[in-house]
Amino acid sequence: MTVLSTDVLVIGGGATGTGVAWDAALRGFDVILVDRADLAEGTSGRFHGLLHSGGRYAVKDPHAAEECIAENVILRKVAADCIEDTGGFFVTTPFDDPAYADRFAEGCQATGVPCEEIDPAQALREEPLLHPGISRVFRVPDGNIEVWKMVGAMARGAQQRGARVLTYHGVIAIHRDGDEVTGARVRDERTGEETDVEARVTVNAAGAWAGHVAEMAGIEGVRILPGRGIMIAMNHRLVNTVINRCTMPSDGDIIVPIRTVSVIGTTDVHTEDPDDHTVHQNEVDAMLDEGERLVPGFRQARALRVWTGVRPLFEDSKAADTDSRDVTRSHALLDHAQRDGVARFVTMTGGKLTTYRLMAQDTVDDVCRILGEQRACTTAAVPLPGSEDGEPYKLGDRLARKEEHLRDDQLICECELIPRTRLEDAMRRRGTHNLDDIRRELRLGMGPCQGGFCIYRATGILHGLDGMTGEQANGALLHFLQERWKGTWPILYGDQLRQARLDDWIFQGVLDVGHLPS
């Protein structure tokens, strides 16, 4: 068995874990990060893409609001290439309690969230599809954040500083020597090969799965309340500004424009199993109804895809199960030496994507304390790879790049404007047989046709590049088709159903993939 040794072992490749790896690598620690799947395949990759201004929490959770706006300002500098400055509105619709607006403005004032009330007529000029009956509008610095790009940039930055990132490596055991955690055993989910990682400190950044990881270390009572929420991506940017209902947080109260789509979210349903991604019909209908209240005609727009994400809400007391929105959105750092008498093991959980950097900072500060080192955090000042120029991402960037190479590069995914050279680079660099990994990096197959044309092309290119067998290529193709279908079928109606039938025509008719040899 291979044995690796490192300063810091990070379990979990979401925004928090990757953030910890990046932070620790910047402070000069040797780092190994492991995840049972690809980076940001769990909760981090399953949200609506909102960079919070803090407005959402201004009334209900002022501390969270303060953290959000502080991190919002920092991330716009250090992760500029992953953030689009859409701005955000909080709008009072005819369906909302008009009294909330003043409380909202006061909350923003108190927490330092920049908030400017604007004339609803002005808001409707900027966002003509909004409900014409809106009565009050506040402008806040919301934005969107492309999480796969950001997590990928942090992983790359950490790797450039010597970190090792082992995706598709699930933890099968946490090693303990007496009352100290000394590392973990991981298994390559693709080959079955096992590796022991010896670490001076082990960080549990497994999010909604942190309780399971803690249990493997023999620690009871790390109780995560997984709060499951659904999101629906609508084709096109129905709005170009993040639109929040100006009301207490509730289901379907936000639409986030991100890349080529707009995402409506979300719900909050307590679930026992963080891997439960069932989409319920009533939740879909609720989202569409709420969308209709913000943007009349919402139901006539094309619903591309639905997914669920699981909030890792941490509950350290024995409080009764209620709406998990009532549990704090703040993060929790558990030093298991103090809490459970188990040394060199730290759990970071709770929190939200916008504050991942702060969570990572708190975690690595604690790692330093455990190791008796004094090393300052620099993640608030050092830009991520790709964000060095501080220029925020703009929606037209991809098209501009594509237009430079119109005549000398093929377009493989028309919806997301992915040229062949870029696809081939990613395939070579990742060395993966999984087209879903490529999707997360390049947004392959994420547009209106949901892979109708590009999946065959990408499979053919992958097979040609990699020298992989026909069976492996078939597996990649069928896996990706199934992955696309998973998020499509619960919301198939209207034009997207028409699109799906055209895709079937291609895959089941023209190509007959249902009868691939195996």
Place this chain on the structure above:
Amino acid sequence: MSPRAAALHFDTVVIGAGTAGLTAATRLAEGGARVCVLAKGIGSTHLAPGTVDVLGYAPDRVEEPARALSELVAARPDHPYALMGVESVAPALQWFAGRIADGPQPGYRYVGDLERNHLLPTAVGVLRPSALVPETMAEGDMRTREPVCIVGTRSLRDFHASLCAANLETAGIAARAIEVELELDRADVNSLGLARRFDDPEFRAAFAAQLAPHLHGDERVGLPAVLGVRDPHGAWADLQRRLGRGIFEIGTLPPSVPGMRAFEALRTALRSAGGRLILGAEVIGAEREGGRISAVRAHAAGHDVRYHARWFVLATGGFASGAIALGSDWITRETVLGLPLRGAPAPGDPRFVGEYLAEQPMARVGVAVDGALRAEGAENVLVAGASLPGAVPWQEGSGEGIALSSGHRAAEVVLAEGAGVRAAV
């Protein structure tokens, strides 16, 4: 509707210009009826690979479609083949083959019958069963086991030779792949762009000269289906001669060049029989007289025209064309004439299931018809093609067979009612 709106009169108006609609219209025109085809756009021909698949899977791979058809209709009396009768299939295929042979592409023809399916490779190297196929594809029949060389080019992103060859290998056929560099002035062409190049003898000569040294002994050569649009027979025969071996086409992602050839042949036949085809004319409403449709309104070029007819053939397709739609209220509707549907899951029952390749509960939805293909609730409307209920065309490998046979059958029903007798109009 404004009283000034133009009105035109026909014996039969066919709605939809896919295989079913063009077949019905052409056959009607040939029978002497005054026919007009109204279509929102081009139909199935440009998507499907151009083969006529009558029955490919039932659910195991079908070798003898004639026999499997009889078994299918016995087991599934609600299937389109059962409604129209299996005896209507052979004459329709024969009719279609005749229209291609007499079509505008000299020498181009279809081969095959209902006795045996061909086994032709798809672009991923699956052996797909087809009854009637373009001669330019027939050499790719993998019931014979001669080795094959699949030839692709990087310039065509919609065909990948190495993956095709790899799966043929898995299926037990000696196969390899070659990628040739083509001198094109851009990085990317689609199948139609490349097919236009292959109409040019000089381009073919250069292509053959580049390819010939890489070919071995007795191997056949498989190419993406791009061997010409104007003169595919000439291009194919020329390349066979130059390379001294059998060559065959393999369907690509849409647009389908062989499908375009079939479309062109049917359009030519329709015109020479005196029929009209109006593309870009979307039917947006119908006028009823009791249980009949008396006219449809079509919107084209910025104004509405009323088309009166004694008979209407609805060949608008299914979900893929938008002819049948599922709303966000989860109700299915026939969108053109508002006819009742059959085969939709009951409200609250699953519409789709999570396994992509499984049969989907929504798959068999279609316009409710009787045994003569007459729509329920509209006695002078006949339904053909993918609008019919009861089939899962892609999974059965039955799409073109149903389209041709039902289009042909619908025309026969109308002609039998005397619509073809000009004197009666």
